[in-house]
Amino acid sequence: MNCRIEIIYSQKDKLSDKILQFIFDLNQNNIPALGSLNNLKHVQDIYNQSLFASLVTIKEKFVGFAFIMDCKSDYKSLNYKFFKNSFENFLYVDRVAFLEEFQRKGYGTELYNEIYKIANNLGSPLCCEVNTIPLNKQSLDFHNKFGFQTLEKVPFGEKQVAMLCKY
Secondary structure, three states: OOEEEEEEEOOOOOOOHHHHHHHHHHHHOOOOOOOOOOOHHHHHHHHHHOOEEEEEEEOOEEEEEEEEEEOOOOOOOHHHHHHHHHOOOOEEEEEEEEOHHHOOOOHHHHHHHHHHHHHHHHOOOEEEEEEEEOEOHHHHHHHHHOOOEEEEEEEEOOEEEEEEEEO
8 A cells, every 4th residue: 555644643733724624625525424514623623632633645645534532532522422431541533534536445444553553552442433324334344344343323313323342
């Protein structure tokens, strides 16, 4: 694979306008798999609450991203709070997305391998949720292949998510 995965720790770095715009646009193009963002400030706010962001680039082009929270975040997401109430120590993949032409080509696996290494070094399980209503089969298949286990299925209004964890 010819991709570069950059880990940007929120305590040290600020996201550039170019990165904020890329994340916002990619996120919005992946609704309903990802929750909607209000604006670029909302992206920056999520980043500020994260432990780190991961950016995936190929030939200096941004192709994917992820936001990762730890157990110390003040993040208000109900999904995040599920894991905060379930674990003393964990990493939480808040959102992850790739440009469509870079999906199902192994880049997500590379990204998750890097994130899982960090979780493993911290002695933390890696947690996330995936929509089951509406069904996000591609993401469920990916997380299943990667060894995530379903802890519970939780309804949220018209949506339902599977709470997943990899130890």
